[in-house]
Amino acid sequence: MANKQDCEALHAIGKKRPLRGLRVVITGGTSGLGLALVRELLDQGAKVAFVARRREGVEQVLREHPEAHGIVGDVSKKEDIYPIAIQALGELDGVDVLVNNASSLGPVPLASLADTECEDFELALATNVVGPFRLTKAVLGSLAASAREGRRPLILNISSDAAINPYPNWGAYGASKAALHHLSRIWDEELATEGIRVISVDPGDMDTALHAIAVPDADPSVLKRPEAAARELVGMITDVASRPGGTSIESMQEVKL
Numbered sequence: 001m002a003n004k005q006d007c008e009a010l011h012a013i014g015k016k017r018p019l020r021g022l023r024v025v026i027t028g029g030t031s032g033l034g035l036a037l038v039r040e041l042l043d044q045g046a047k048v049a050f051v052a053r054r055r056e057g058v059e060q061v062l063r064e065h066p067e068a069h070g071i072v073g074d075v076s077k078k079e080d081i082y083p084i085a086i087q088a089l090g091e092l093d094g095v096d097v098l099v100n101n102a103s104s105l106g107p108v109p110l111a112s113l114a115d116t117e118c119e120d121f122e123l124a125l126a127t128n129v130v131g132p133f134r135l136t137k138a139v140l141g142s143l144a145a146s147a148r149e150g151r152r153p154l155i156l157n158i159s160s161d162a163a164i165n166p167y168p169n170w171g172a173y174g175a176s177k178a179a180l181h182h183l184s185r186i187w188d189e190e191l192a193t194e195g196i197r198v199i200s201v202d203p204g205d206m207d208t209a210l211h212a213i214a215v216p217d218a219d220p221s222v223l224k225r226p227e228a229a230a231r232e233l234v235g236m237i238t239d240v241a242s243r244p245g246g247t248s249i250e251s252m253q254e255v256k257l
């Protein structure tokens, strides 16, 4: 008769891992939505490389998830982009999905535009728009190769309703997310011929460190759990990757071998 450990092992083997072999790079993978995405994607069998600025955060996630690949880097810094891209592409042997998730609020505490320092505005643009633009360019060749191999590469840019609504005091963040959203739409048009999709998504108001800094008085119990948002986003990734005509994710491993 099988004991509890045997049953758990059998369950793990039998567990459906629909994203097996999918190569995903996530910026901002040590907290909030990014960390939830790392966990959900690993759970579904994807190969994951994640980025964050603070080494201790990266090492903490790696202790919990040694199968992931952690990269210390700052997407707002031009000189960090190629080292991030080279490490991610090397660790994963290419990339199928890039999630530009790392974000800056700009001034903290939030401030009206008149009270926003130019440097804080620049930081929001550097982190939320220019960084994702640079990283996209740095991995574009690999995404195009993924498409040529019959996969369905995707760039997922994490936006916000502040990209659409002119919330007072959210100027630096809102303007940068609006730019990221529109950039995504143009990338999507331009990269369609390469077989690469670019989607910008608002994950909703989540109970995360970023939200706590932005809205310290918010009641966390009314906010979405980042794990719920991660499941929705992974559902989108799965939908795109399984579009008809492409190599199914399940068979990617075989295609690579």
Ligand SMILES: NC(=O)c1ccc[n+]([C@@H]2O[C@H](COP(=O)([O-])OP(=O)(O)OC[C@H]3O[C@@H](n4cnc5c(N)ncnc54)[C@H](OP(=O)(O)O)[C@@H]3O)[C@@H](O)[C@H]2O)c1
Pocket: 027, 028, 029, 030, 031, 032, 033, 034, 051, 052, 053, 054, 055, 057, 073, 074, 075, 076, 100, 101, 102, 103, 104, 127, 158, 159, 160, 161, 202, 203, 204, 205, 206, 207, 208, 209, 210, 211, 226
């Ligand atoms: N939370 C919400 O309610 C909400 C609502 C709408 C949209 N969003 C969007 O959802 C995304 C995730 O937000 P979150 O709330 O999960 O944030 P979070 O909990 O603050 O996590 C941010 C992550 O990004 C990393 N990071 C920050 N700046 C970085 C940089 N320059 N380079 C590399 N990594 C960096 C952080 O680690 P280090 O500090 O170590 O770098 C951390 O891992 C963001 O794009 C945010 O704008 C959030």
